[in-house]
Amino acid sequence: MPQSSVSPDRIRVLNQPATGLTSPGPVIYWMSREIRSRDNWALIHAQNVALRSKRPLLVVYNLAVGYLGGGLRQHAFKVGGLKVVAANLSQLNIPFAIETSPKFPALLADITERVGCKYVVTDFTPLRLNKEWVAAFTKHAKRLDIRFELVDAHNVVPCWVTSDKMERAAVTIRPKLWHHFDEFCTKYPRLKRHAYTISDDVHFHTVTTSEIEALLTNDEIVGKLDKAVEPIDWLTPGEDAGLQLALGYVKNLPNYSTQRNNPTNPIQSDLSPYFHYGFVSPQRVIYDAYNSTDINEEDRDEFIEQCMIRRELADNFCYYNDNYDKFEGFPDWGQHTLREHAKDDREYLYSLEQLENADTHDRLWNATQRQMVETGKIHGYMRMYWCKKILEWTKSPEEALEFSIYLNDKYELDGRDPNGYVGIAWCIGGRHDRPFGERNVYGVIRYMSYNGCRGKFDINKYMKMAGSVEGHRAGKMWAAAIQQSVGEQEGFWESLSEEERRLKGR
Template sequence: MNQELLTNARVRMANDRPVNTRGEYVLYWPQMFRRLHANHALDCALRLAAEYKKPLVVYEGLKLNYPWANARHHTFILQGMRDNAGAAKKLGVAYWPFVETPGDNGHGLVNRLAAHAVCVVTDDYPAYIVPAHNRALAAKSAVPVILVDGNSVVPLARLGAPVAAAAHLRPRIHKLFAEEWLHRAAHIPDVPKVAKSKLDPPFRAWNPKQDIAKFVASLPIDQSIASVPGAEGGSVAGRAVLETFVNEKLSNYAEGRNEPNDPAHNAASGLSPYLHYGHLSIQEVAEAALGEEWSVKEINPKTRNKDDFFCRDANVNSFLDEAITWRDVGYHWHFARNSARDTNRESSLNVSWCAHPTTDMPLFNFETMDFSPGGERTLDVVLPTWARTTLGKHERDRREYLYDLEELEAAATHDNLWNAAQRELIATGRIHNYLRMLWGKKVLEWSESPAVAYCVLEHLNNKYALDGRDPNSYTGVLWCFGLFDRPWPPERPVFGSVRYMSSGNTAKKFDLDGYYEYVERVAPRS
């Protein structure tokens, strides 16, 4: 196997099996980078197909039993699979889509496909169920399983030890950005003739031309969480959202991004669902924001901060700091934990890696969808010492208001602004960026303990949000409890020195009339 490929910082071997030179194809399994453009994993698979003179097969699957499976998530993913079928046809590569139905569960399908492959390439995604999938495939497969990091512009393996704050990771990203920018994935993949084929799948493939809404309605998944009108999944829709953002919103991003309002009128990008499902890459988002004429020569190497690193445009810099730096904080945090597991380092219930970056990482429990081995001590194993201590000190404080999951999920609290944010989440699969922070803080304030608050937030976010179950979703929720933050004295009831946010202060800071009107329109009170 090509040594240059194996020494690439984005590429790592999940096992040490020999290449099956008699294999029928090179198999690419996109689990989270669900696109056939601007995709490092796809580029890697194509290089291997050329090296071994075999056709490329892209297998994309969707099961019924993934955590928080519902009609909303299913529809968005299937709309992306429809786009991928069209893209594969244009590229001339075999695309084999499988969607589980009650009559065909596809048990062991990936392993059966791998048995006939030269090797398998898949996504090195650091969160959710993907690392467990990759470990299982690597253990069972008789051929090499190659993991490719397409998460960001700078490979996560190059970002070093875990950090306590974005300010610590930002200079590392900036130091490597120009170099890695010159090694971006191909927008239109270069498909060698030998990789092209019309191989038929050895199973009943999903038909991307069928009515997706009717198909999803026939499946035994949670139908109460419906798809979002106007929020279509897939690379085609994602590019349209990106184009609208760059042309109509980016010029006001620095000042307007925190203003809660109708998404059609605020400066938020709306791109997170497409990045989460892999329908867009962060690379193409950055390219669009910087513009066709931008080059790395415009980078200011003397100022490794968020104000003027990428270019002189404050809006572009502000957006890319959010889209790259803060996004990478979450991805790198998860990557470091999985790297710890892969090198057989032991986790500890008393770990506080934010304070001691060299300590072992707490690991994710994929059976309980939690970070702690027992599934009930997440905050103990992931929060910095100061946050864990101050929350523990105030855990028994009297709560002025106390709500359970049912009341919170129904948006049945005394707080009109919080209720509006929850209604927006239920109806649209999103919450405005600033209000999402407030939304999380209030659940901490109104729950019987921080541990209960975390479980509520994880459930609501992953169930309803189109960008839920993502590295940034988890670190965003955990930020509400003090992760990647600092103490904010004086101490308050319940919060201690964890940063506090209030609906009253938010109402003073912003004109919320437009936001309330928008929520009433998309999620009218019953």
């Protein structure tokens, strides 16, 4: 397969018109999960189609304001990334439009009619709401005789190729992913500067920089958001900053295998927000890590375990189980043991307000909650402890699930994501885990404790770090140093088109 082509197995045809592609109109890429111009199989495929048929290529993104409970924090980070991708697409001569419609599938159908488009490509998301949007537009595509294709541009191995069912655990999906790894984990081609443009009489509004910036000040938009959850300043949004951070990080992976679960050692990558918003391709990071000769083998293997195996297991779960955020999404043994212990006495019971305000008896948990509220990101190990205790301190597992999802999605930069839903289901219901010794409230769900944490790391040091944003601001300085150093390396510049390199001074 030529490097510039996209594997047919990565593409699903959702509507195939009987007449084929006869209209001279443009190809549209409906950008959704993948907010980037580089290393994006959906965009690469859309451009390949457009170039083969000598057609213009348009990109349309719908900003779902307050998507699944996201507030100003998540909105600002996403808008920052949209500003970057708009500039990068402009350099590639690809018009980019941003809409804010609550009924976007119908609006997209109107856009296709207006510009004469008969070919739409979109990217893959396994969550219910996104599936509903895709299903809604599929109906419009059938009505309008539009070819409509779905491309998995998020997973190394396309979700439907890895497995045709919900996998029980990492142990069952791991060999399936590795079986397809060499076929799919390839080097990305660069996008070309697009040679075909829409005519002046075609009405397609390309978004301007000022219009993107207005998405942060427009009362009609911002008024729909929870403004109490303030934007963060320790991480720079967008594909440029994200890719530079990613490439710099995977050059070293310092002690990743031994220190990944130590919350006092800030060696985690902080890439999850970039993956969540599609600013960075996980495949690009995994490809570079896998092919690096500078990385310790144990560190590399553990990084790929987390970045590919666990992350793609989460997509598998959400894709094949519509109850991914419900009690019914727990495994049968987890549901059974939680029901058996539902009426157990709780030593402590806290309301949602008390939890949100970090007003519990547990100083370690309180520090973790404050870290979430103030910085938008908890260390991965403490995220497990945080969620386990919510099960222990609420009236029922259903309430624990509700509170955990609410807090995670409200405050975390990478909330509203398959990894978040799976992580919570693992903590509370044992999804992708196994039974442990039986105890009060938990039943046979895996238990975590304050004393257990104290035996693994310096909890006082962690509480000092987590209680303020200083640790994350220090992390920003570290990330900036990585980004600057990798900017001098060919890995980042090779990702850019000739036009991008020229405009960035190379």
